[in-house]
Each structure stands twice: as structure tokens, then as C-alpha cells.
Amino acid sequence: VVGSGVAGLTAAVRCASLDKGKLRVGVMTKCDLAESATRWAQGGIAAVLAGSGSPEDSTDLHMADTLAAGAGLCNQDAVRVLVDEGPARVLDLIAWGAQFDRQESGALSLAREGGHSRPRVVHAGGVATGLEVERALVDAVSRLAVAIFERHFALDLIVEEGECRGVMALDPEGLAIEVRASNVVLATGGAGQLFSVTTNPHQATGDGIAMAMRAGVPVADVEFMQFHPTALHHPGMPRPLLSEALRGHGALLRDRDGSRFVDELSPRDVVSRAMFETMARQEVDHLWLDATGLEDFATRFPTIAKELGAIGLDPACDWLPIAPAAHYLSGGVVTDLDGASALAGLWACGEAACSGVHGANRLASNSLLEGLVFGARVAEAIGARKRGPSESGLFAEMAAGRFRPVEPATRVHRRTVDVSGDPVKARETLQAALTADAGVLRSEDSLARAAEVVEEVAAKIELPVEKVEAAELRNLVDCARALVASASARKESRGAHARADFPLCDPTWEVRLVHAWDATPWEVLR
Numbered sequence: 359v360v361g362s363g364v365a366g367l368t369a370a371v372r373c374a375s376l377d378k379g380k381l382r383v384g385v386m387t388k389c390d391l392a393e394s395a396t397r398w399a400q401g402g403i404a405a406v407l408a409g410s411g412s413p414e415d416s417t418d419l420h421m422a423d424t425l426a427a428g429a430g431l432c433n434q435d436a437v438r439v440l441v442d443e444g445p446a447r448v449l450d451l452i453a454w455g456a457q458f459d460r461q462e463s464g465a466l467s468l469a470r471e472g473g474h475s476r477p478r479v480v481h482a483g484g485v486a487t488g489l490e491v492e493r494a495l496v497d498a499v500s501r502l503a504v505a506i507f508e509r510h511f512a513l514d515l516i517v518e519e520g521e522c523r524g525v526m527a528l529d530p531e532g533l534a535i536e537v538r539a540s541n542v543v544l545a546t547g548g549a550g551q552l553f554s555v556t557t558n559p560h561q562a563t564g565d566g567i568a569m570a571m572r573a574g575v576p577v578a579d580v581e582f583m584q585f586h587p588t589a590l591h592h593p594g595m596p597r598p599l600l601s602e603a604l605r606g607h608g609a610l611l612r613d614r615d616g617s618r619f620v621d622e623l624s625p626r627d628v629v630s631r632a633m634f635e636t637m638a639r640q641e642v643d644h645l646w647l648d649a650t651g652l653e654d655f656a657t658r659f660p661t662i663a664k665e666l667g668a669i670g671l672d673p674a675c676d677w678l679p680i681a682p683a684a685h686y687l688s689g690g691v692v693t694d695l696d697g698a699s700a701l702a703g704l705w706a707c708g709e710a711a712c713s714g715v716h717g718a719n720r721l722a723s724n725s726l727l728e729g730l731v732f733g734a735r736v737a738e739a740i741g742a743r744k745r746g747p748s749e750s751g752l753f754a755e756m757a758a759g760r761f762r763p764v765e766p767a768t769r770v771h772r773r774t775v776d777v778s779g780d781p782v783k784a785r786e787t788l789q790a791a792l793t794a795d796a797g798v799l800r801s802e803d804s805l806a807r808a809a810e811v812v813e814e815v816a817a818k819i820e821l822p823v824e825k826v827e828a829a830e831l832r833n834l835v836d837c838a839r840a841l842v843a844s845a846s847a848r849k850e851s852r853g854a855h856a857r858a859d860f861p862l863c864d865p866t867w868e869v870r871l872v873h874a875w876d877a878t879p880w881e882v883l884r
């Protein structure tokens with residue numbers, strides 16, 4: 359298993375529990391075991407838990423909310439699996455030791471977030487849910503016979519005779535090693551680091567997605583980068599997130615002049631776009647979140663209160679400066695309902711995967727859930743000795759022809775990144791270009807500008823990938839190419855993808871855009 363966030367650790371824990379431990383499981387992660395985007399997750403996990411939620415809530419409503427946010431591109435079968443199996447996976451997590459916030463009666467305390475028609479979001483420590491999920495999973499994995507490879511960087515997939523047989527990696531000393539495995543699970547998370555303003559940690563560089571593309575494994579929906587509307591406008595990076603839960607509890611959005619300009623409980627894309635447009639019109643680089651009306655802020659949101667206190671902001675009397683930040687990549691490695699990719703022996707789950715549950719836009723608090731549900735399904739399928747995808751989930755869509763292939767302008771398989779300079783500067787250049795021209799609002803001209811910079815970065819840098827910074831840069835360049843190509847190809851606005859030159863949603867674009875850089879697996883799919 360590559361990755362130690364919610365998806366990877368869930369897959370590892372379940373694999374190790376199967377067959378009375380007969381499956382030999384290892385987790386490789388490029389940082390320390392407990393480091394991941396997961397641990398930064400705040401608001402919680404959405405699931406319809408019998409006995410705890412509002413009596414009128416149902417998995418059908420959760421599904422309807424998810425489909426509405428996904429703007430016509432969710433895979434209905436995948437969403438059904440997500441909402442139906444989610445509650446049991448949350449209970450598993452509780453059984454493994456996760457402590458969620460409870461009411462005095464002992465029932466789980468549930469929050470309502472943007473896009474949800476009912477309160478159904480379980481949370482821990484107010485808005486420190488990810489930390490608790492990660493802690494519980496790290497504890498669970500440590501109790502099992504799982505080999506842990508910390509500070510090992512997965513570079514590329516080993517593909518032999520049409521199967522994935524392991525990964526090439528850098529060990530902590532920077533030596534290239536081969537790690538052989540009969541199954542490889544990519545749980546490497548998202549790619550928020552494509553942008554200079556992001557809530558994602560430094561390691562979210564799209565590694566698994568880029569590795570898959572280089573091996574010719576189809577990747578889809580990468581134009582749908584969700585921007586979180588309420589990241590604190592502050593020089594620190596990653597930008598601290600002012601959770602959706604604040605708006606759920608009544609915090610208001612205010613423009614330069616103090617006026618409200620959007621329904622605070624609208625889905626993220628709607629709020630982000632309204633903010634981007636308001637900021638452009640009023641020529642400011644941030645707006646305001648007014649949480650002064652919230653009672654007991656410090657008790658309900660201790661983590662946020664602490665972060666704000668550290669920079670001298672008091673939410674009881676100060677409006678909080680905010681701006682949209684890259685937050686969640688809906689796309690990733692195309693999978694069936696068990697997390698199988700097109701390549702036998704290669705699986706993907708969590709943010710690195712495109713299972714189809716998020717469509718064009720993820721509903722708040724559905725991503726930890728996706729990691730729990732599909733991490734478990736991957737493990738079950740590996741335990742059942744499944745090889746290769748079945749015609750379910752996105753592969754059923756593929757069979758029905760609801761895919762369109764996209765080719766990035768450059769399709770060169772580079773063993774080295776071609777950058778003769780400083781990888782840190784190159785990364786910043788790439789991030790600035792994508793933020794300015796391939797972010798919240800895009801157009802043909804802006805995307806052409808972004809593509810030019812991406813190619814410039816790719817062409818100028820010459821470093822061996824046997825260094826983590828260079829390998830990450832290569833992955834960012836590959837993901838940037840795919841994102842820009844898909845965003846240019848999609849001539850409409852839908853979900854998290856907004857085009858100034860094609861502002862309307864166009865039903866003829868209700869298709870998924872797929873990258874497959876090598877003919878082989880793509881041909882297999884057809």
C-alpha cells in the first residue's frame with residue numbers, strides 16, 4: 359500500500375485482518391506514518407447513522423445531495439456503494455478506537471455542512487476529525503502484522519507482462535530500490551500543490567496519479583480541482599482552513615463593503631466562484647468571514663480558535679480574512695467499484711482514485727468516507743484474489759462509451775525531469791501559473807498561458823529524479839499537463855470547472871475526460 363492516509367491505512371488494516379493475516383501487507387509512505395492530508399481534515403465524515411441522525415435522513419437523501427453536488431458526472435453505482443456502506447465503515451472506525459464527539463445522551467453529535475440537506479457529519483475534537491481518524495488508524499495498523507516503510511518515496515510502477523508487480527522507490531538514504539508486490543494500492547492522495555494557494559500539505563503532489571499516467575493507466579476528471587472558499591488569507595502555507603462547519607453554524611460571508619453576496623450554505627464551487635468574481639470586481643485579494651455571531655467559538659472550534667489566536671485574530675470581534683484555495687482533486691486513477699484500475703494488480707483508493715463518487719464536484723465530508731469505503735473494498739477484493747477491473751463503476755461507463763480520451767500536448771515518457779535549475783523555484787513557477795490561469799476561473803487564453811509555463815518548466819529543468827524534490831516536480835508537471843489539457847478540452851462550466859468563455863453547463867459534455875498515455879491499457883478497455 360503506497361500512502362498512509364485514511365484510504366491507505368484502511369486498506370492495510372483490512373488486508374492484514376483478512377485470511378487470519380495470511381496476506382502479507384506493507385505500507386510505504388514518503389513521510390512519517392501519521393503524516394497525510396487526512397490528519398488535516400476538519401469538518402468530519404458524512405454518513406447516515408441509524409439512531410444518531412435526524413429521523414427524516416436516509417441514504418437516498420445522502421445520495422441525492424452527492425449527485426447534486428457532482429453536477430451530472432457522479433457514477434450512480436459508486437455513490438450508492440458510498441452512502442450504503444459508509445455507516446458500517448464509520449462504525450468500524452469507532453470499533454478500532456476513533457472517538458467522535460457525542461451529545462450528552464451519548465448519541466453521536468452531527469453537524470450539517472454546505473450541500474447537505476440534513477445534519478449527518480460526524481466529527482471529532484470539534485473540527486479536528488482528521489487527526490483522530492489518522493490516530494485511530496495508525497494505532498490499528500501498529501497492532502497488526504504490517505511492515506511499515508516510512509520516508510520511502512514511490513517513484514514509478516514496475517509493470518511486467520501487463521501486470522503491476524511493485525514499485526521503484528527511493529529509500530530514506532536516497533537509494534533507488536525495487537519493492538516487489540503481487541498487488542499495489544495507490545493511496546497517495548491529491549495534488550493541491552499544483553497551486554500556490556492551497557489547503558493541502560507539502561506532500562500532496564499527485565505522485566500516484568502521475569505514476570499511473572506514466573504507466574499508461576487511465577486517469578480521469580483531473581480538470582475538477584475543488585477550491586475551498588474559506589481558507590484563511592495569511593502568508594502561511596498550507597493555508598489554514600476555516601471549516602465549512604463555521605458557515606453551517608451561521609458564520610456569514612461579507613465583501614469589501616461588508617455586504618453579503620452569496621448563500622453561505624451553497625456548494626463550494628458556487629461560493630468560490632462568487633468570491634473570485636467579487637474579488638475581481640472589487641479589486642481585492644481577499645474577503646471576510648464574519649463569525650462574530652457564533653456563541654462558544656473557542657469551545658466548539660478549539661483548533662481554529664487556537665490557530666486564529668496565534669496570529670492575533672479574535673473571532674468574537676474580528677472579521678476573518680479569507681480567499682479560495684485549491685483543496686480537493688475529484689479526479690484520479692480510473693477504478694471499478696472495488697478500486698481496481700485498468701492494470702491487473704494495481705488498485706487505487708481515496709483522493710488518488712477516480713471512483714466516480716464525486717463527479718464534477720465533491721460534497722463536503724464525503725472524501726474521508728470514500729477512503730474508508732473504497733479502502734475496505736480494495737482489501738476485500740485483493741483478499742478474494744481478484745485481478746483486473748470488472749465491468750462495474752467507471753468501467754461500466756467506459757463500456758457504454760461515456761468517456762472521451764484527452765491527450766496532453768506533450769506525451770513524452772521522461773525518465774528524468776528536464777529542469778536545469780532549482781526545483782523549488784520551478785515548483786513555485788508552476789504553482790503561480792496554474793493559480794493565475796488554471797484555477798477558479800479559466801478560459802482558452804488563460805489555459806494556453808498556463809500550458810506554456812508548464813512546458814517551459816518541463817523543458818528547463820534537468821535533474822535526476824533520484825531526489826525527492828525532483829521526483830515531486832516531475833509528478834506535478836505531469837499532473838499539470840493533464841489538468842490543463844482536460845480543462846482546455848472541456849468547453850463548458852460544470853461543478854468545480856468554470857470557464858469564463860463557456861459559462862454554461864452543456865449536456866453534451868456529460869462525459870468523463872480520460873488520459874491514457876500509453877496505448878496498451880486503453881486498448882484493453884476499448
Ligand SMILES: Cc1cc2nc3c(=O)[nH]c(=O)nc-3n(C[C@H](O)[C@H](O)[C@H](O)COP(=O)(O)OP(=O)(O)OC[C@H]3O[C@@H](n4cnc5c(N)ncnc54)[C@H](O)[C@@H]3O)c2cc1C
Binds near residue numbers: 364565709
Ligand atoms: C485542510 C483540509 C481539511 C479537510 N477536511 C475534510 C473533512 O472535513 N472531511 C472530509 O471528508 N475530507 C476533508 N478533507 C479532504 C481529505 O482530508 C482528503 O481528501 C483525504 O484525507 C485523502 O485521504 P487519502 O488517504 O486519499 O490521502 P492522504 O491523506 O493525502 O494520504 C496520502 C498519503 O500518501 C503518501 N504519499 C504520497 N505520495 C507518495 C509517494 N510518492 N511515495 C510514498 N508515499 C506517498 C503521503 O505521504 C500520505 O501518507 C480535507 C483536506 C484538507 C487538506
